Amino acid sequence: MNKSIGTMVMATSLLFGACNSKDIDIEVKVKAKENMENVIGRSDIKVKDGRMTPEVLWAMGRIGGMNVSPDGQKVVYTVAYYSVPENRSNREVFVMNADGTDNKQITKTAYSENEAVWIKGGKKIAFLCNESGSSQLWEMNPDGSDRKQLSRYDGDIEGFAFSPDEKKVLFISQVKTVKSTADKYPDLDKATGIIVTDLMYKHWDEWVTTAPHPFVADFDGKAISNPVDIMEGEPFESPMKPFGGIEQLAWNTTSDKIAYTSRKKTGKEYALSTNSDIYVYDLNTKETTNISEGIMGYDTNPQYSPDGKFIAWQSMERDGYESDQNRLMVMNLETGEKIFASKDFDSNVDGFVWSADAKALYFTGVWHGESQVYKIDLKDGNKITPLTSGMYDYAGVALLGENKLIVQRHSLSMGDEIYSIDLADNNKVAQLTTENKQIYDQLAIGKVEGRWMKTTDGKQMLTWVIYPPHFDPNKKYPTLLFCEGGPQSPVSQFWSYRWNMQIMAANDYIVVAPNRRGLPGFGMEWNEQISGDYGGQCMKDYFTAIDEMAKEPFVDKDRLGCVGASFGGFSVYWLAGHHNKRFKAFIAHDGIFNMEMQYLETEEMWFANWDMGGAYWEKQNATAQRTFANSPHLFVDKWDTPILCIHGEKDYRILANQGMAAFNAAVLRGVPAELLIYPDENHWVLKPQNGVLWQRTFFEWLDMWLKK
Template sequence: MKQSNLLFMSAAMMLASCGGTKDAGQNGTLIERSDIKIEGKRMTPEALWAMGRIGSVAVSPDEKQIAYSVAYYSVPENKSNNELFVMNADGSSNRQITRDSWQESQPVWIKDGKKIAFLCNESGSSQVWEMNPDGTERKQLTRYEGDIEGFAFSPDGKKLLFIAQVKTVQSTADKHPDLPKATGIIVTDLMYKHWDEWVTTAPHPFVADFDGNGISNVQDILDGEPYESPMKPWGGIEQLAWSPASDKVAYTCRKKTGLAYAVSTNSDIYIYDLATGKTENITEENKGYDTNPQYSPDGKYIAWQSMERDGYEADLNRLFVMNLATGEKRFVSRAFESNVDAFLWNKDSQSIYFIGVWHGETQIYNIGLADNDSLNRLTDGMHDYASLALCGDKLIAKRHSMSMGDEIYAVNNTRNGNAFAEAEQLTFENKQIYDQLEMGKVEARWMTTTDGKQMLTWVIYPPQFDPNKKYPTLLFCEGGPQSPVSQFWSYRWNFQIMAANDYIIVAPNRRGLPGFGVEWNEAISGDYGGQCMKDYFTAIDEMAKEPFVDKDRLGCVGASFGGFSVYWLAGHHDKRFKAFIAHDGIFNMEMQYLETEEKWFANWDMGGAYWEKDNATAQRTFANSPHLFVDKWDTPILCIHGEKDFRILANQAMAAFDAAVMRGVPAELLIYPDENHWVLKPQNGVLWQRTFFEWLDKWLKPAKQ
């Protein structure tokens, strides 16, 4: 008997609401969950982990229905579960169509909208299944020998494109079959580790015939090749695309291995012809990232995202379009001096919608290709959009902010005169939780930096903020290093839970972040200890002038580059701060240069190797390594790290902790043997929050009398 999803979620999901239909509890279409009252209307770790997290969204062919997935987490069981929902295009009649312990995800409408295809692990591995839009008549469509990680049916419905791992590295047992229990890994070249895994496989794109019931004639497009498509660690089905005629597949691939792979970001867009088996590289002349191809609906064009420079993973992400008949290529997003984060062809093939960040907000834009690549901004407001789909005269998109996680919205696909496009919220997945919470005010402030530039800084205030009181205040240091401090919602670095613990949060868009022009974004490369650090001081010093900020109770927190920032500031802050927290940060730059797996990142950001004595940029970088300034550490510090983090190894946090203790500085170390650069397991996430606030409260809040 299948495990009851109600039982699965009863302990940890009791706060979460499903779908948001008013009559859900009456008609029984959604899982009923008991209510729990949130004491004091303040955000808690348990409330965060009780929230449903909306994933993939798919519009039916007739544009009358929307299918989507939601992930739920159980803290007691320390695991997650994915369920599928369907609603009308206006948000009405929202109903849950799966109720079991299997992982169901990536819904796609097939067979003219009569069926929904999805990934499910019910058979023991992740395979493609189908069912009716009401959840009935489930049927397994694939029985591939491994896990299927993503899929796309051809436009004519006769073929299936899917992603699966293939073995690319000979194992120790392969070399020494008489030593089956030996655990040693023999390494002969880079990249032997990536993100959180020892690399033994690569994802490949497969094409198979589909007769409506199953697949046959499975063909590996990269048969015999050791390359990745899509590319690790983030790539998915968005890096592959069917032609409208169902006769070609465009795919993203960096056809390099070993050291060449480790030092280069030069990926290309290839077009594979199913009839001939021939492959054409259409971006060979570009030396940076080329990713995420999409054919225009009329089949005359193909668009993709493109970075220009090899080795620079945070280069300007441009939108390119190629005329397939003439071969002409155009940089169509030239008027937008920031990254194109995702895009979607309009139905008439004459314009493209995309999302991109500008001044700390990710909005929706349209480029008119027939009108000299005219740029039109559609949306406005203190929020970020993510993902796009067309539905009649609407765009279906996910939207979040610092005060609310992802929900699905319908956005008008054109502006009404000078007014921005109207948006209507369709899902209310976590309304039951938000209704019990009081969120802190989020405010945008522009500050003048030490070099006379204007810097946007987000300030988040505690709920029931009283300007006549004095509050402990936290400087938030962003990671990336070139990730925007936009209106992001995080289930760990969540500003509202920090505010709920009576902290003011100061989150600057310091030098080295997108959304403020190319020059601002690139100012951090080779200058980790330079202007970006001065920008941090500007943000906290400006806020410390406010009468409601207790300048004697300032803290500093951050992860990844933000963790590096904390370690660096600990040796340079001139007693500004009374507590530090660094998560997954770089402590020793020389070791990081050799330890990290993506060498292109270290080469570009650090300016070269530390042994290049004549390289002024590299020498400046390594001279600013935080470990060189430990003699100036004098402030309590909490170091957090995951041992499965191969981007920044856990020994960085261990070394920082050891240095602090040996210096006589109060310190604490939180190590996760089973986490990577993130903290993904529910109980580890709750532990992270509790440890985070226990540490801050200990040093930034006066002892209770």
């Protein structure tokens, strides 16, 4: 459950930690400001033995959003840097030519600059910054000089988009939607109790008291004024929590309409339904129109075509199914005709952009464990053509002039860098940034290979195998089975700063990462098989992967471990009761232990209803009864293997009592166990020092049971 609707979080987790600081020598460059706040920037790093360590990961800059200048000649982007001692991060802004040359860091402040975009014909860069105490909109010259605050809004601005004529600004800010206890009882203003009367009182990691709303303000070139909430009085979200941003809203080409995404529901209705819509607000008439009405699934992320004649958005068909196929819808604004342009792509559209002439769309999507870039030709029967290939994941596709695309790319062996794709030169891919080259040049990276394995029902399953650096086929290695979360998140060429395959390999573990049943990129039948069958074929697929690898002479079949988070954590708990002594150590992070309790504890009830098949009290519901009969807690009597349980107490998706209950059960059963509990973390681990603790605990546990 580390994926909300249409959102793949495993590739963007800001999580990892440290093992052994003596293995590496890092000098973090720190600059003190007059106000004694520190600038966190690039680190000088020397890798002593050429192996990936947590310290190496923490020293890496993490590339964020990017934006192309109006003339297509410049690119602005951001990079985040982390400090473990200070337990925080900082984001800086960079500018480079469109071919990657003349790359310069233009900010060096103690404040995070975010969401940098070009404005005023490329003469200025607009960005968000908390320098004034709250997140406000600023501008600066392309060299970082002449910083000016454009907004002084009474609240944080969370995202923004200038209208094409730059006379207005669309921005996101939170509005209060729930009365507090103090509102009801003013004399109890110090009371901490929360009165709840309906569902969705908590979401992801927060008690729900506000909703993000889109605001439109005037811009005279110097300051922003007269903000208007275009959903004033509505208790709904736009963009939608927990992950929606400015990509869920869009200006039309004539600057007089705004398309926005919203699920106009609250309480129990919100908790049970994924049915969102695309609305268009007319700035002249102040009227709102639902342009996706009648489409019952999840509609989001609208984009107007450059000629203003069409609007495209991503759309899932079935209400209540958060992992339904994410298709690309295109609507003719003159006729109202709607078509599913990506109908011939048997996987998800994860991100898209219009071509400059509005005759095509470019999108990213996963297929066979790789996320590539594709083209949909709207003038040729919506023909789909792959533009890239190789063992990579591409993301964040955008136009770079008229004949190029700009993207981010990562793999199981390297974090995000920025690349261009030359559409006029046989789709030639060129690397534009080398943010972490100084680090990669010192690392010995473990080999990654894909193996196709025959499953118990005669299918073919792709499994990634990651080998230790300096792999010796004459040795025997302890081996880890990696269990993916989601449950329907792809095991693609992802890069994570916590579940990092190279750091596991660097600790002399072979990693086995199967694309088991219930993952996208292998057709919808493969993806959907898992719903209502958590303890079924997907678990047989896990056994297939580890059993096939255990046949290799270099795999020590007596030192096998099993690790995973979210649905991967559920998998670990389930496998602990069914593995027949295959494994010698388990690690479960934020996993479901008791399915009946999970059904009633989680917030997004649509997920539980779809994936579990219904409620456990529906005695005539065969799918639901099969689900709950496979709850891991029912098989604790068969637990016989050391297990580490990790959980965050701010995880409102899978409550921390699940991890604590699993730990308690193991201890009561006499099984060696350890519990790592975080009072201040959610479904992930976001704070640097907590990430260090996570990684140290992770490898200490594995080494204890698999190497001694």
